[in-house]
Amino acid sequence: MLPLAELHVHIEGTLEPELLVRIAQRNGIRLPSYDPDVLRERYAFDRLTDFLDVYYDNIGVLRTAEDFYDLGSGYLRRAARAGVRHAEIFFDPQAHTARGVPIDALFDGLGSALSDARRDGMSAELIMCFLRDSGPDKAMLALEAALPFRDRFIGVGLDSAEVGYPPSLFVDVYARAAAEGLRRVAHAGEEGGPEYVWEALDILGVERIDHGNRALEDPDLVHRLRDQQIPLTVCPLSNLALRTAPPRLADHPLPVMLEEGLRVSVHSDDPAYFGGYIDDNLARVCEALQLGQAATAQLAINSFRSSFAAAERVEAWVADVDAAQAAA
Ligand code: ADE
Numbered sequence: 001m002l003p004l005a006e007l008h009v010h011i012e013g014t015l016e017p018e019l020l021v022r023i024a025q026r027n028g029i030r031l032p033s034y035d036p037d038v039l040r041e042r043y044a045f046d047r048l049t050d051f052l053d054v055y056y057d058n059i060g061v062l063r064t065a066e067d068f069y070d071l072g073s074g075y076l077r078r079a080a081r082a083g084v085r086h087a088e089i090f091f092d093p094q095a096h097t098a099r100g101v102p103i104d105a106l107f108d109g110l111g112s113a114l115s116d117a118r119r120d121g122m123s124a125e126l127i128m129c130f131l132r133d134s135g136p137d138k139a140m141l142a143l144e145a146a147l148p149f150r151d152r153f154i155g156v157g158l159d160s161a162e163v164g165y166p167p168s169l170f171v172d173v174y175a176r177a178a179a180e181g182l183r184r185v186a187h188a189g190e191e192g193g194p195e196y197v198w199e200a201l202d203i204l205g206v207e208r209i210d211h212g213n214r215a216l217e218d219p220d221l222v223h224r225l226r227d228q229q230i231p232l233t234v235c236p237l238s239n240l241a242l243r244t245a246p247p248r249l250a251d252h253p254l255p256v257m258l259e260e261g262l263r264v265s266v267h268s269d270d271p272a273y274f275g276g277y278i279d280d281n282l283a284r285v286c287e288a289l290q291l292g293q294a295a296t297a298q299l300a301i302n303s304f305r306s307s308f309a310a311a312e313r314v315e316a317w318v319a320d321v322d323a324a325q326a327a328a
């Protein structure tokens with residue numbers, strides 16, 4: 001099995017309908033249906049905001065530390081089966097605290113799930129994301145509420161509806177995060193144009209761009225990303241489901257990104273909604289694009305080199321990728 005680092009997965013986007021039903025029943029919450037297949041029928045989207053409506057609706061069932069533990073541990077078990085050795089997992093605290101869920105429930109539940117995974121040999125970390133469509137003041141409050149748990153997460157990200165909420169709005173929040181020694185990433189260039197990527201780099205000082213597909217529209221930006229080897233975490237099945245890439249996987253821009261010398265890696269985004277975890281994303285995109293073993297291994301190596309893990313661990317995982325490729 002090819003070793004991988006998962007750098008772009010939203011833990012709330014791993015809420016499979018089966019678990020959703022189980023947690024809703026446990027918490028006495030009404031759902032439109034208790035049949036996971038019927039719930040799954042709603043998972044057809046035309047754009048990011050259509051998806052986010054369902055995503056926020058569904059996560060309303062998550063209330064207790066046990067719910068977050070079940071969510072996190074279910075994902076981490078699946079990730080281990082996908083070959084994930086290191087995971088940097090997004091979570092959206094504002095989407096829960098705004099509903100009255102205490103922030104301790106998130107950190108306790110997700111933290112216990114991560115502890116179990118570490119005990120089983122996986123490396124796993126949390127990155128808290130700000131909901132850009134809730135604005136910068138709420139983001140700052142979310143950061144301040146999370147700082148008492150500073151040792152339980154490694155960085156900050158920016159997600160939710162992109163267009164109309166440019167990265168520059170969050171300059172003060174990211175400066176505060178940097179002052180706290182937090183790593184910085186942001187979704188940019190998923191639906192928003194290349195200017196969102198420029199702002200994330202120049203104004204927020206992010207070290208990695210989530211998605212970034214639309215960066216390809218700006219040759220100067222492509223230059224910058226290549227020269228500085230700024231990582232892009234690309235999510236092919238998400239792009240397909242949300243129509244942020246051409247409708248056929250065979251036309252996905254991943255080969256252009258590789259040819260341009262960009263440091264891209266493949267990830268899953270919201271696997272419960274988009275039809276596959278990191279292993280499925282990699283297998284399906286490599287098959288559709290007819291990427292050979294060497295390119296597939298390069299994507300795996302990039303995933304580790306784009307991570308925030310310590311250099312010596314990264315090099316050990318890269319050696320494992322080489323060994324897996326040699327054995328294949
Ligand atoms: N939150 C969860 N998934 C997301 C995505 N693909 N883009 C922006 N925000 C998200």
Ligand code: ZN
Binds near residue numbers: 008010
């Ligand atoms: Zn995402």
